[in-house]
Every structure is written in structure tokens, then in C-alpha cells.
Amino acid sequence: MKIKFNREALQEALGLITSVVPTRTPKPILQCLRITSEVDAVTICATDLEVGINIQILQVEIDDPGDIVLPADKLASIVRESIDEVIEIESVDSTITIKGADSHFTIYGHDVSQFPAVPGAGDKGDFEIALGKLQKGIETSVFAAAKESTRYALNGILWEVDDKKMYMVATDGRRLAKSVVRVDSSATGKLPEGRIIVPTKTMHLLDRVGGAEDAMVGIRFVDNQIVLSCGQVVISSNLVEGNFPKYEDIIPEDYDNQVVLSTEQTLSAVRRASLLSNEDSKGIKLSLSADKLIFSSRAPETGDAQIDMAVEYKGKPMDVGFNPQFLIDVLRVIKADDFVLEVGDPERPGVIKSGDDFIYIVMPVNL
Amino acid sequence: MKKLKQIIHVDMDAYFASVEILDFPELKGKAVIVGGNPKGRGVVSAASYEARKYGVHSAMPMARAVRLCPNGIIRPVRMSRYVELSKQIHKIFHDFTPQVEPLSIDEAFLDVTGTVHLFDNNIEKLGRRIKSDIKEKTGLTASVGIAPNKFLAKLASDLDKPDGFVVITEANKQQILDPLPVSKIWGVGKVTNKALEDIGIKTIEQLRTTPVSTLSKVFKNQAGDILLLAQGIDRRIVETEHAAKSISAEQTFSTDVKDKDILLSVLHAQVEEVSQRLRAEQLQARTITLKLRYGDFRTITRSTTFEPTNTTKTLLTQTQQLFDKWHKKSAAALRLLGFAASGLSPEGTGQKLLFSDPEDEKQKKIDEVYDKIRNKFGDDALKRGN
Numbered sequence: 001m002k003i004k005f006n007r008e009a010l011q012e013a014l015g016l017i018t019s020v021v022p023t024r025t026p027k028p029i030l031q032c033l034r035i036t037s038e039v040d041a042v043t044i045c046a047t048d049l050e051v052g053i054n055i056q057i058l059q060v061e062i063d064d065p066g067d068i069v070l071p072a073d074k075l076a077s078i079v080r081e082s083i084d085e086v087i088e089i090e091s092v093d094s095t096i097t098i099k100g101a102d103s104h105f106t107i108y109g110h111d112v113s114q115f116p117a118v119p120g121a122g123d124k125g126d127f128e129i130a131l132g133k134l135q136k137g138i139e140t141s142v143f144a145a146a147k148e149s150t151r152y153a154l155n156g157i158l159w160e161v162d163d164k165k166m167y168m169v170a171t172d173g174r175r176l177a178k179s180v181v182r183v184d185s186s187a188t189g190k191l192p193e194g195r196i197i198v199p200t201k202t203m204h205l206l207d208r209v210g211g212a213e214d215a216m217v218g219i220r221f222v223d224n225q226i227v228l229s230c231g232q233v234v235i236s237s238n239l240v241e242g243n244f245p246k247y248e249d250i251i252p253e254d255y256d257n258q259v260v261l262s263t264e265q266t267l268s269a270v271r272r273a274s275l276l277s278n279e280d281s282k283g284i285k286l287s288l289s290a291d292k293l294i295f296s297s298r299a300p301e302t303g304d305a306q307i308d309m310a311v312e313y314k315g316k317p318m319d320v321g322f323n324p325q326f327l328i329d330v331l332r333v334i335k336a337d338d339f340v341l342e343v344g345d346p347e348r349p350g351v352i353k354s355g356d357d358f359i360y361i362v363m364p365v366n367l
Numbered sequence: 368m369k370k371l372k373q374i375i376h377v378d379m380d381a382y383f384a385s386v387e388i389l390d391f392p393e394l395k396g397k398a399v400i401v402g403g404n405p406k407g408r409g410v411v412s413a414a415s416y417e418a419r420k421y422g423v424h425s426a427m428p429m430a431r432a433v434r435l436c437p438n439g440i441i442r443p444v445r446m447s448r449y450v451e452l453s454k455q456i457h458k459i460f461h462d463f464t465p466q467v468e469p470l471s472i473d474e475a476f477l478d479v480t481g482t483v484h485l486f487d488n489n490i491e492k493l494g495r496r497i498k499s500d501i502k503e504k505t506g507l508t509a510s511v512g513i514a515p516n517k518f519l520a521k522l523a524s525d526l527d528k529p530d531g532f533v534v535i536t537e538a539n540k541q542q543i544l545d546p547l548p549v550s551k552i553w554g555v556g557k558v559t560n561k562a563l564e565d566i567g568i569k570t571i572e573q574l575r576t577t578p579v580s581t582l583s584k585v586f587k588n589q590a591g592d593i594l595l596l597a598q599g600i601d602r603r604i605v606e607t608e609h610a611a612k613s614i615s616a617e618q619t620f621s622t623d624v625k626d627k628d629i630l631l632s633v634l635h636a637q638v639e640e641v642s643q644r645l646r647a648e649q650l651q652a653r654t655i656t657l658k659l660r661y662g663d664f665r666t667i668t669r670s671t672t673f674e675p676t677n678t679t680k681t682l683l684t685q686t687q688q689l690f691d692k693w694h695k696k697s698a699a700a701l702r703l704l705g706f707a708a709s710g711l712s713p714e715g716t717g718q719k720l721l722f723s724d725p726e727d728e729k730q731k732k733i734d735e736v737y738d739k740i741r742n743k744f745g746d747d748a749l750k751r752g753n
Contacts, residue, residue, distance in 0.1 A: 171721060173720050173721055173722065173724070174718055174719075174720060175721070245721075245722045246722075250721050283717075323718055347719070349721065361721065363718065363719040363720060363721050364719055365717060365718050366717060
């Protein structure tokens with residue numbers, strides 16, 4: 001094999017690909033990339049056996065076609081440190097050389113036949129959604145997913161379709177985010193069993209794919225895997241097994257205490273109030289009364305904090321405690337200037353709404 | 368000059384066994400042994416003074432205790448009852464000072480430096496009152512030790528047990544310490560005792576006149592502290608409940624234990640005890656810590672933090688993981704094994720959950736039933752399957 005790459009194009013592709021490569025694994029081959037030449041393009045792929053990625057690079061000059069497997073971190077660092085415009089990768093038997101204008105690296109390749117299969121570009125897909133809409137849905141939901149829950153279903157994002165709407169729902173058992181992604185044509189019947197759970201790693205990866213807002217992402221399902229294709233990038237992923245909690249029941253619909261708040265001001269108030277929150281309970285108190293919202297906190301043996309905000313509120317006075325981080329997380333992803341906060345009582349969840357397409361439920365902290 | 372501290376150590380006499388005798392008066396004067404099943408791996412949790420005459424002591428395998436004292440009456444452990452009475456006793460302590468450091472379910476340090484003036488500056492009077500209040504309100508006897516520091520106070524309460532009352536002062540402390548065997552010093556166990564004997568040191572007097580360089584060979588870097596203790600000097604302060612904030616159980620073995628199964632069964636019993644105490648006090652813990660002391664006194668701790676809980680199953684699972692991790696890497700014979708739950712908060716406080724975990728709910732119910740049955744029939748009435 002002998003191929004010349006445009007370094008910038010190669011580096012961009014590697015940036016995305018290497019985020020799939022596991023840092024620790026009992027199978028060293030998973031810490032490698034596979035580079036395969038096609039007629040006038042080269043594909044590079046990586047997998048951790050749960051999530052796979054396949055990127056086609058067009059800015060190449062193929063002098064001699066081939067197929068190699070080499071350590072991901074070494075290739076990525078060599079390309080990152082390089083000052084060349086063009087990088088040449090050549091392999092003879094299992095010896096791979098990477099050449100720049102003044103540099104020459106030799107790396108030993110791994111056995112290509114040992115590298116697991118990674119789905120590449122295929123059919124158009126079962127349905128399509130614009131990249132921009134998908135990424136907005138991801139950004140407004142994935143932060144609420146669990147990190148390492150023993151309830152595996154919480155470590156992923158639920159996708160559910162209802163005609164031209166797709167819902168993305170994430171929860172860690174304490175708060176829940178639900179975003180609506182609007183699809184151009186009816187997607188009913190397009191997801192296996194109507195709902196799937198996609199691992200957060202896959203969602204983060206999809207969020208990092210570069211491309212125009214209106215670039216279309218083709219979605220298909222192969223052997224219990226979801227395959228997402230967008231331009232030159234194909235991401236394939238296992239689905240999370242297990243039951244996602246019945247979240248519909250916990251979204252309160254009977255609240256009549258509502259207040260419209262400025263996103264930026266509230267974020268600042270929460271941040272400041274959290275500076276003196278209790279180590280153990282990590283809670284701040286939101287006190288709503290006639291036209292006033294007070295954010296307060298108390299750290300035993302240290303001191304307390306209070307931030308006052310003028311609001312338009314006519315409902316009954318109310319005190320509710322929240323983990324400030326759970327509020328900061330959501331206020332960071334709301335792009336609109338204002339949002340709606342609804343509260344029931346100190347034992348029941350708070351509700352945050354932004355437009356018609358986003359709802360966030362957060363359980364209180366008992367202070 | 369700094370005012371001398373006035374510390375009282377209160378230690379209940381044969382606590383578990385005495386509670387059994389209190390609740391079942393027909394046991395009075397009999398050799399009562401409280402502990403696990405003699406046919407299984409049970410160990411003695413407590414023995415009445417009558418049983419101790421036969422050589423029965425706590426942490427001894429139950430089967431052995433039965434051989435030593437065949438006429439002994441075996442009673443199951445009823446932890447919730449002991450906790451209930453222990454709470455009453457602690458309430459009494461707080462009548463005398465807010466500075467109370469509970470050491471375990473049946474003993475505590477009281478710093479009365481600031482409150483002794485309420486008793487005509489007469490610490491003996493105060494100490495006698497604690498003793499008589501406990502007897503009056505609970506029917507149990509306690510041994511009381513009074514001294515200028517924790518080490519001497521604990522030593523004093525032990526000198527004239529049961530029903531003891533000993534006062535150690537700056538003036539008489541060396542006189543009392545000198546003839547005592549070195550094993551009375553905190554940190555001197557069987558192995559160290561033997562090592563000291565080998566270099567001709569049997570009494571505290573001999574110990575305190577030995578140069579630190581010689582002692583270093585036996586005590587490593589603890590030699591300095593041991594020397595101070597031998598002179599009756601101990602600067603540890605009484606840590607009140609508020610500052611201590613943990614519930615723990617620990618056991619020193621009469622001979623070092625290496626067997627994984629035995630260590631695990633001791634640890635499981637400790638987790639059961641601690642989680643039961645958490646529930647009885649309506650607390651939940653965020654952190655658990657294993658305390659592991661090797662034969663050579665090297666002591667390490669291993670801890671982990673998780674969502675606050677007081678369910679036995681969750682605590683057992685976390686403990687098992689922690690233990691396995693330690694065992695895989697650094698297993699060796701232990702002279703002491705302990706378990707502590709900390710990061711305590713009142714049950715039900717903190718972050719609320721959107722949906723209850725069905726498994727968690729189930730475990731809560733199991734614990735509830737478990738506590739009820741064990742409270743009524745004793746801790747051995749039910750055992751968890753593994």
C-alpha cells in the first residue's frame with residue numbers, strides 16, 4: 001500500500017475516530033485503526049466493539065492500494081505533530097512507514113484479519129433526520145443521562161417516534177430531559193419496537209460529527225445495531241438492552257405555580273447561590289413569593305448566601321431545594337432568552353420548559 | 368497553665384449479657400453466653416461474669432465456648448434491644464456534658480472539664496451520679512474510670528470491673544501504671560507482648576525506662592506514642608458525636624486470622640450490626656470504610672462512597688467489593704478487622720428520586736421485616752442467604 005494524504009483532512013478524521021478507541025482493553029487490536037483504500041478514497045475505521053466508526057477521506061492520492069491495521073495513538077500523534085501538507089503512508093509486509101518532508105517513522109502493523117468488522121456506508125437508511133436537528137436534540141438531553149448506573153438503560157438515551165416527532169429522553173433517576181426532534185416525514189414504524197436506547201457514547205460521537213445543519217443523517221438498523229450515516233462518516237452502535245423507566249407518569253401536569261425567568265440571570269443566580277451550599281446535601285433553596293424569587297444556601301460552620309431576583313409571580317409562596325448542578329446543567333443548554341419554571345411542592349419535581357420542544361424534570365433536595 | 372482535662376470513661380459491664388439478664392430475670396446468677404449458633408461459625412458476642420469464670424470471652428468461637436462452659440445458657444444477639452437501651456444510656460451522658468464520644472454501643476468518653484463546676488467541682492461526685500443514674504433508669508451496671516485523659520480513663524474503668532469506680536490523677540498515675548503488664552497499653556497485643564517479653568519487658572515501668580531506639584524495633588514508628596502512653600500522657604481529645612459522625616464495629620482476633628471465609632463472616636456480621644444501627648437511628652450512610660490491621664500493626668483503611676443508603680444488602684454488596692479488592696492485592700493475616708459507615712445524614716434527606724428502584728424498595732421491606740423479627744427473637748433467628 002502507498003497513499004498520500006492531505007494532512008489536515010487526515011487529522012480532522014483522526015480527531016473523531018480516536019475518540020472511539022478504548023484507552024484500556026484486554027484486546028490490543030481495538031487500540032488500532034484500520035486503513036483501507038478504495039477506488040478513489042480511503043476509509044479509516046475503529047471500534048470498541050460497542051461503538052464503531054468509519055470515515056471516508058477523499059483528499060488522497062492512491063499510488064498503490066492496500067489494507068493495514070496500526071496503533072491509533074501513534075498515528076494520531078505523528079499526524080498531530082507534523083508540519084507537512086502531505087503525509088505519505090506506505091506498507092511493505094507488516095512494516096508501515098509514515099513519511100513527511102523531513103521525517104520518516106516506521107511502525108509495525110497488526111494482522112488485518114484480526115480486526116473486527118465495522119459497518120461502512122450502505123443503503124440510504126430507513127429514515128433521515130437533518131444533522132442540525134439531531135445534534136440539538138442530543139445537546140439538550142444527553143447531559144441528564146446516568147454515567148455508570150447499574151440500571152443499564154439509564155446509561156443511554158431513549159429514542160421514541162410518534163409520527164413526525166421523535167423524542168429523545170435521558171435520565172439518571174434524579175432528573176430527566178426530554179427533547180423533541182421534528183422529522184420531515186412520518187417516522188412511525190421506523191424504530192425497532194417503536195423505541196430504542198442508544199448509548200451516550202454514541203450520542204456524544206454523533207454530536208461531534210462536522211457538517212452543515214441541513215446535511216441529512218441516514219438511520220438504519222442492522223443486526224440489533226443502529227447505523228448512522230452522514231456524509232463521509234458512518235457510526236454504528238449496539239443498542240442498550242433493558243427497560244427504560246416509564247417516564248410519562250412522572251411528568252407533572254397539574255401545576256399552577258408558574259414563573260417566566262431569564263436564562264442568563266437565573267444561571268448566574270444559581271451559580272452564586274451554590275458557592276455556599278452544604279457539602280453533604282449540596283442543595284440550594286429557591287423561595288418564590290409575590291413578585292420575588294430568592295436563591296439561598298447555607299453551609300454549616302462556613303456561612304450563607306442569598307441572591308434576590310424580581311419576577312412576575314402571583315402564585316402561592318413556595319420553598320423548594322434543588323441540587324444547583326442539576327439547574328446549571330439545564331440552563332447551559334437552553335438557547336432561548338427565557339424559560340418557564342413550574343413548581344408543585346417541596347416533595348415534588350420542579351419542571352423547566354423551553355418552547356414546545358423541551359421539558360426538564362428535576363427532583364428536589366430535602367434540605 | 369492550661370487547665371487539666373477531666374475525662375470520664377463509662378463502660379457497661381458485660382453489656383449484651385446484662386441486658387439479657389435484665390429482660391429475663393431467671394438468668395440471674397447463671398453463666399449467660401450471647402452469640403451466634405454453636406453449630407455454625409458463630410462467635411461469642413458477650414458473656415456474663417459467671418461464664419467468664421470458665422474462660423469464655425467475646426470473639427471466641429461459640430463451639431469452643433460451649434465446650435468450656437457446657438452448662439452455659441446461650442442467648443441469641445438482639446441488637447435492636449441493645450441499641451434501644453444504649454440510646455437511653457447516651458441520653459443520661461448528655462445530662463452531664465454535651466462532650467460525649469461514643470466508642471461503641473456500650474462505652475463512651477465524656478469530657479466534663481466544662482461542667483464539673485455544676486457538681487461542686489467534685490468529679491467523683493459527678494462520676495458516682497452517672498453510675499447511679501444508669502442503674503436507676505436502666506437497671507444496668509456500669510464501670511466508671513476518671514482521669515485527666517482518655518487512655519487513663521479507659522484504663523481506670525477496666526481496673527475494678529464489674530461495677531468498678533476508679534479515679535486516676537496526675538499524682539497517682541505513675542504509681543498505678545508502673546506495676547501493670549504492658550498489655551494494658553493501647554496497641555500492645557499478643558504478638559507485641561511476646562516480642563517485649565523476649566527483650567525482658569513485662570511491666571509498664573520496664574517499658575517506660577527502655578530507650579526509644581530499642582522500642583522502635585518492636586513498635587516501628589509508633590514507639591514514641593507508646594512511650595508517652597507508658598508515662599500516662601495522651602493528648603487525644605474527646606470527639607463529640609457531631610464531629611465523629613460514624614457508626615462502626617470492629618473486632619480484634621485473639622490470634623491473627625488469614626482465612627478468607629472467617630474474615631468475611633466476621634465482616635458480614637459487622638455490616639449487619641452497623642446497618643441495623645443506622646436504621647435504628649434513622650440515618651443513612653454515604654461512605655463505608657474497612658479497617659484492616661495486619662499482624663505487624665500496620666493498619667490500612669479502604670473506603671468507597673455511593674448514594675446514601677441504610678439497606679443491608681447494598682452495604683453488604685459494597686463491602687464485599689471493597690474486601691475482594693483488598694484481598695486480591697494485599698491479603699495477609701489480620702489481627703483486627705473493622706467496618707465503619709460515615710457521611711451520615713437523616714433518612715430521607717438529600718436528593719429525591721424520580722422513580723424508585725424496584726430492587727431498592729424490595730430490600731427496604733426485607734430489612735424492615737428482618738429488624739422486627741430479630742428484635743423479637745434475636746439476631747440468629749434469621750440469616751441472610753448469600
